Every structure is written in C-alpha cells, then in structure tokens.
Amino acid sequence: MLRLVDVFAGCGGMTEGFRQARVDGSDAPVFEPVMAVEHDPFAAETYALNFGDHVDVRDIRLIPDEDFEPADVVIGGPPCQGFSSLNRNREGDLRRQLWQEYARALRATGARYFVMENVRQLLASPEYATFKAEAVGEGWFIAEDVLLTADYGVPQARRRTIVIGSLKGDLALPTPTHAAPEDLFTDLPPWLTVHDAIGHLPSEPDGERWHRSRNPTDVSRLRYSHVPRNGNRFDMQRSLEAEGLHDLVPPCWRNKTTGTTDVFGRMDWERPAPTIRTEFYKPEKGRYLHPEADRPITIREGALLMGFDDEFEFPEHMSMSHVGRQIGNAVPPPLARCIAEVIAQDAVTRGLLDAGGVPVTLVR
Structure with a gap:
C-alpha cells in the first residue's frame, strides 16, 4: 500500500x-x-x-x-x-x-x-x-x-x-x-439526492448514532410548520401572515425583503443538499430544514449528506457544535x-x- x-x-x-x-x-x-x-x-x-x-x-x-x-x-x-x-x-x-x-x-x-x-x-x-x-x-x-x-x-x-x-x-x-x-447528453447516473442519502432514516429522530437535532421551541416548530415543501422564509412569512400570526414574523425579516432566500428553507428530496456548513443544524443559517418534518436536519443526516457512510463514528459524548464543525x-x-x-x-x-x-x- x-x-x-x-x-x-x-x-x-x-x-x-x-x-x-x-x-x-x-x-x-x-x-x-x-x-x-x-x-x-x-x-x-x-x-x-x-x-x-x-x-x-x-x-x-x-x-x-x-x-x-x-x-x-x-x-x-x-x-x-x-x-x-x-x-x-x-x-x-x-x-x-x-x-x-x-x-x-x-x-x-x-x-x-x-x-x-x-x-x-x-x-x-x-x-x-x-x-x-x-x-x-x-x-x-x-x-x-x-x-x-x-x-x-x-x-x-x-x-x-x-x-x-x-x-x-x-x-x-x-x-x-x-x-x-x-443533462440529456450523458450516460452517467444522475446526481444523488437528499432522499438517496437520508430517506432511510426515521422521520422522528431516534437518537441513535447522532440522529438527533436541536430541541426547538414550540414557537420555532410553529414557524417550521409554515414552510411548505421546498419553501423558504418568504413562504413562511406569507403563510404566517395569512393566518393572522403577524407577531411570529420578526421585524428583521419583515424589513429585509430581498436576499437570504435559503434561510429557514426546506431541503428538496429530489435534489442534492445545499452546502453543508458547520452549523447546518440551525435553520436560521440556511436551507437546513428537513424536507418534510418540522425540524432541522440531524447531525447524522448532515454527515450522510456530506458523504460519510453509516459506519463512520462520531463520539457520542461531544457537543453538537463540535461534531457539526467537524x-x-x-x-x-x-x-x-x-x-x-x-x-x-x-x-x-x-x-x-x-x-x-x-x-x-x-x-x-
């Protein structure tokens, strides 16, 4: 070797x-x-x-x-x-x-x-x-x-x-x-998708091998629930306001009418994930909401989306921030x-x- x-x-x-x-x-x-x-x-x-x-x-x-x-x-x-x-x-x-x-x-x-x-x-x-x-x-x-x-x-x-x-x-x-x-001019297989990588995991995190995410507040979960499939913070804002939940739209969002389109976005089952950065478990950092569940992706899901397989080990005793950074x-x-x-x-x-x-x- x-x-x-x-x-x-x-x-x-x-x-x-x-x-x-x-x-x-x-x-x-x-x-x-x-x-x-x-x-x-x-x-x-x-x-x-x-x-x-x-x-x-x-x-x-x-x-x-x-x-x-x-x-x-x-x-x-x-x-x-x-x-x-x-x-x-x-x-x-x-x-x-x-x-x-x-x-x-x-x-x-x-x-x-x-x-x-x-x-x-x-x-x-x-x-x-x-x-x-x-x-x-x-x-x-x-x-x-x-x-x-x-x-x-x-x-x-x-x-x-x-x-x-x-x-x-x-x-x-x-x-x-x-x-x-x-791409219709190639014989290569298509890109692997979010579903290919994490679709086999339970939608409700079981805590096994870092299949756990942050524990969001009830308010956060309510906000997440208003993000439609493949949607982002603008979709969430419109949905909240349509239901009269204006108080759940922070002024900083309301005043920023352009840019940061990935913030509080859901991943797309049928496409590759966006770039997995060190704080991918925080939806306020990017398109890091699960494609269906009202939660951010878990640490294990982030590892799989990075291309690590299920056998790669991350020490269980470490903090989420340490493992996420790795x-x-x-x-x-x-x-x-x-x-x-x-x-x-x-x-x-x-x-x-x-x-x-x-x-x-x-x-x-």
Whole structure:
C-alpha cells in the first residue's frame, strides 16, 4: 500500500475517501494512513476513533521535520476560513500562511503525490500563486480546478478547489461519475439526492448514532410548520401572515425583503443538499430544514449528506457544535475516493504499484 499522511486532517473525511479507494477491480486497500496532523483535540479524537492512534495533536508549526512519517502521498486542506468570501477581514490572516507548513510537510515526508483541498477563492489568492510557483520549481506537475461534489457521488452541491500534484508526470483530475438529471447528453447516473442519502432514516429522530437535532421551541416548530415543501422564509412569512400570526414574523425579516432566500428553507428530496456548513443544524443559517418534518436536519443526516457512510463514528459524548464543525469542515469522502483512485491508477501505470495495491518501489 501507499503510505498516506493527512495534514489539517479534521475528522478524517479525506482519509476516509483514500481508505475506500480501490484500483483495477481489486478488493485490496491501496492507501495506508500512517500519520495525521490535527490541532483540534475534538476532531483528532474522531479521527483516531475511525483510523487509529497515529494523530499528532499539535499545531503543525511546532512539529519538527524529523517527526513527519515518510509517505508516498500527503493530503489535506489548510484552514479555509482565511480564504473564504465569508471572511471579510482576511488580509494578514495567519490561516492564509499555513500553506507554507503544507509545503514543508511535502518535503519532510518525501511524498511524490499530494492533494490540496480548499474553497473556490484559493486559486485566485497570492498565497496559492506563490505555493504553485515554488512547487513547479521543485519539479511538481500540478492539476487544479473547482469541482462540484455532486458530480462525484456526493449528495450535496458543494464547490471546492482541488489541487493534485505529482513528481512523476502530468496527472489529470478525476472525471465525473454523476451528472445533473436534466443533462440529456450523458450516460452517467444522475446526481444523488437528499432522499438517496437520508430517506432511510426515521422521520422522528431516534437518537441513535447522532440522529438527533436541536430541541426547538414550540414557537420555532410553529414557524417550521409554515414552510411548505421546498419553501423558504418568504413562504413562511406569507403563510404566517395569512393566518393572522403577524407577531411570529420578526421585524428583521419583515424589513429585509430581498436576499437570504435559503434561510429557514426546506431541503428538496429530489435534489442534492445545499452546502453543508458547520452549523447546518440551525435553520436560521440556511436551507437546513428537513424536507418534510418540522425540524432541522440531524447531525447524522448532515454527515450522510456530506458523504460519510453509516459506519463512520462520531463520539457520542461531544457537543453538537463540535461534531457539526467537524462535519461541515470535512472533505466529502466520495470525492476524496475519486481523487485517490486517480492517484492509485497513476501509480500502477508508472510501475510504482502493482494491480493488487502492492508497492513496487520504496518511498522516495
């Protein structure tokens, strides 16, 4: 197997995709996770629960080069909040400088492949331009683009920057595995939907494996009940006012007549979910109401919509905010698997790995 190091690992969404990767129809795993770096102890605990006790719970800047495990592949997404359009004061944000630590990890591990994931804005940033120039100068071949996760078997419409690097030659980004249902010029299966992901769960949360949501007040439930199928806050406002419940429409909503159309919106059973952010269990943050039930989606539903399967574990003792943050910040595993299989096939083609997943040569 190819040795894998995950930096800025979070709860391990990208590692999970690499763990699932297979090549040439073989059932043998291709990648062996040997090290993760994650400074958040809650996310690190989740990672360890699912992958083993090889997590370094330190700020990556404090890890000396000699402490990095030798690896064939380095994966990870430097914290994206510094690049996000939601962060208005991002100039000089320390999180924007952590690409330097990512580059250091590449050198320290001796990796010959890497995968970087981040928000769409990354590609236009001066930090990425510097990283790319240095990487190309060191012999890396780079492929980059903004990918739509729904095109890769994720039941969620989320756009993310993916950068793949190889020291062995040109490497293409993965080709889509799914397509929009209205696309009549493809043989690919349609996007996975909200119903595909969470339709098997009981409508009334049973509390099992994080199938639980916030406990809304009676007033909140009444508001939720006035959001029609696929509706949003404007539909809710009209419905409440039609029944004479004007007092349940806050002045801030009444005075904001445009924008924020997803707030208090219901998900659509027949489409992928919107972007699952870190507070997806709060309907005031976006289109996070269940398609039918008068409640926000549960933590487990959010994980499934991110592409985690039912077997992935989140510690039951943690707070909802800690687990929600881990899920919202994760790389969707199905997308990561598609990327991993591109790297695995390239390793086979170049004679670095046989078709059974056995390395032909040692780590560089």
